[in-house]
Amino acid sequence: MSKASSEQLEKIRQQFEFEPYPQTPIDYSPKENANLMFIHNLGNPYYLRDRTVIDSRNRVILDAGCGTGSKCLALAQANPGAKIIGIDLSEKSIEFAKKRLEYHGIENAEFHVLGIEDLPQLGIEFDYINCDEVLYLFPDIANGLRAMKAVLKPQGIIRSNLHSELQRYLYFRAQKLFGLMGLMDGNPEDLEIEIAIDILKALKPNVQLKQTLRPSAEGENRNEWVLMNLLFQEDKGYTIPDLFDGLRRADLEFVSMVNWQQWDLMTLFEDSDNLPPFLAMGLPGCSTEQQLHLYELFNARHRLLDFWCGHPNQAKPRQSIGEWDIADWKNTTVHLHPQLKTSEVREGLTRSLEQQAPFLITRYLGASVPEGESLFIDGAIASAMLPLWDSSQPFTALLDRYLKLKPVDAVTLDPISVTTAIEQLQLVFQQLESYLYLLLDSQE
Numbered sequence: 001m002s003k004a005s006s007e008q009l010e011k012i013r014q015q016f017e018f019e020p021y022p023q024t025p026i027d028y029s030p031k032e033n034a035n036l037m038f039i040h041n042l043g044n045p046y047y048l049r050d051r052t053v054i055d056s057r058n059r060v061i062l063d064a065g066c067g068t069g070s071k072c073l074a075l076a077q078a079n080p081g082a083k084i085i086g087i088d089l090s091e092k093s094i095e096f097a098k099k100r101l102e103y104h105g106i107e108n109a110e111f112h113v114l115g116i117e118d119l120p121q122l123g124i125e126f127d128y129i130n131c132d133e134v135l136y137l138f139p140d141i142a143n144g145l146r147a148m149k150a151v152l153k154p155q156g157i158i159r160s161n162l163h164s165e166l167q168r169y170l171y172f173r174a175q176k177l178f179g180l181m182g183l184m185d186g187n188p189e190d191l192e193i194e195i196a197i198d199i200l201k202a203l204k205p206n207v208q209l210k211q212t213l214r215p216s217a218e219g220e221n222r223n224e225w226v227l228m229n230l231l232f233q234e235d236k237g238y239t240i241p242d243l244f245d246g247l248r249r250a251d252l253e254f255v256s257m258v259n260w261q262q263w264d265l266m267t268l269f270e271d272s273d274n275l276p277p278f279l280a281m282g283l284p285g286c287s288t289e290q291q292l293h294l295y296e297l298f299n300a301r302h303r304l305l306d307f308w309c310g311h312p313n314q315a316k317p318r319q320s321i322g323e324w325d326i327a328d329w330k331n332t333t334v335h336l337h338p339q340l341k342t343s344e345v346r347e348g349l350t351r352s353l354e355q356q357a358p359f360l361i362t363r364y365l366g367a368s369v370p371e372g373e374s375l376f377i378d379g380a381i382a383s384a385m386l387p388l389w390d391s392s393q394p395f396t397a398l399l400d401r402y403l404k405l406k407p408v409d410a411v412t413l414d415p416i417s418v419t420t421a422i423e424q425l426q427l428v429f430q431q432l433e434s435y436l437y438l439l440l441d442s443q444e
């Protein structure tokens, strides 16, 4: 390692020794936060890439740059039966992470004070690597990605993220400014934090940099907030082309954005069925990278470019569900997303059926749909889905149940044909699948 990079690593280590991150209280359990559980469910990217449903038991998960372990805990809770390994440069953070997992009774976890660059020393290969809020600190993101790729199983998946240059531009300006003032020459501590806040507070309200001051600058997590924003050592901003360039240089393949529903260009237009002709003609020819880049240029609202990737050419070729014929549907097993398979959701569904009210599925798992979208499931289809709370079901079993519930057409009272019933179910199931509420496993 060059002298410059070891100096940079030392700066980062010192910052997190002074203020381990995050300062989330030890007794906080992310289990009740459905969105967090969804983000950390390793089955999601596997399904998005391969359309296969995997079991989390015995999977080996690395939390690279785990800090004080709040994501290790989320990973353990979202993936029952998996083994969690946390590594970090900062000894203090690792001590805290260990205590956190012990406090929550997670036994299948181990921790090491180790740099991501030195991962091969562990001699372990991983099914899933979570590298959250760390990659943007690397002098070259391709090096960070290569280091993780070196310990990733052939089918494995990496989740990582970069700070958005476009969304966080004011923080990068603040860091430049405070850097020029010498506040980031050594390790910024209480005095430097005080000075930075004093300076921003002294600005008139209409001065752009004043917008960086948030209520958090006054609260009990003030130090953490200042160090992670205004005085963040080695913090850097990136755009979508930078991310894809890093993936190409590390020879990794993009799988999906983690919050892919919030990167849909179509959601940016008043009427997505009636786009300006120039766009309507051009967009279908755009690559995923180009579409995501257009999104950030139109609307740079995401602080993180949060993505999944894996080794190249691992995705199993799959026919799009929209192209399935009746035989494909008949060969399909339907699974409920594991996060929905709870007694609470089942009771909610039963209540809706008893009250003859549509079932509002988004109430239980909002993370998988575009923001603000509500999704109701109509009575007969909701009722046909009920057995999924006991076990995964052949599509044909759900179809039989649906035909019993809805044997005739509501308008003509003519019997419904099997083909019509399949069409009605497939319309709803396809939408539910696109949000991962249902996972469809077809013997293609």
Ligand SMILES: C[S@@+](CC[C@H](N)C(=O)[O-])C[C@H]1O[C@@H](n2cnc3c(N)ncnc32)[C@H](O)[C@@H]1O
Binding pocket: 009, 012, 013, 016, 021, 022, 064, 065, 066, 067, 068, 069, 070, 071, 087, 088, 089, 090, 093, 114, 115, 116, 117, 131, 132, 133, 134, 137
């Ligand atoms: C912003 S914190 C994120 C902590 C945790 N991943 C989270 O999201 O809650 C960054 C962490 O990465 C660690 N870190 C930074 N560079 C690292 C490296 N090259 N190897 C291992 N850990 C590193 C830091 O010590 C720090 O604890």
